[in-house]
Amino acid sequence: MAKNLVIVGGGAGGGATAAEAKRTDPSLNVIMLEQGRFVAFAA
Numbered sequence: 001m002a003k004n005l006v007i008v009g010g011g012a013g014g015g016a017t018a019a020e021a022k023r024t025d026p027s028l029n030v031i032m033l034e035q036g037r038f039v040a041f042a043a
């Protein structure tokens, strides 16, 4: 069964973490939660 990774915050740090996690383990199910309207606007 695939592992889940939940990232709270869709800023530069959240996006970079999601990308690196997927590179490390492509089978990961990555969920990014962002409270604002835009994701990675500062990246």
Ligand SMILES: Cc1cc2nc3c(=O)[nH]c(=O)nc-3n(C[C@H](O)[C@H](O)[C@H](O)COP(=O)(O)OP(=O)(O)OC[C@H]3O[C@@H](n4cnc5c(N)ncnc54)[C@H](O)[C@@H]3O)c2cc1C
Binding pocket: 008, 009, 010, 011, 012, 013, 014, 033, 034, 035, 036, 042
């Ligand atoms: C005015 C200003 C100008 C800047 N200019 C530059 C620049 O020119 N070049 C540069 O390299 N850097 C710049 N920076 C710095 C850059 O913006 C930050 O280093 C970078 O955004 C940090 O990314 P982060 O993901 O750690 O945090 P953030 O960008 O703060 O992302 C955190 C995210 O988490 C979300 N969040 C918080 N709590 C929750 C919650 N409970 N549930 C869901 N989502 C949540 C927030 O909405 C936010 O989107 C600037 C910063 C500022 C303030």
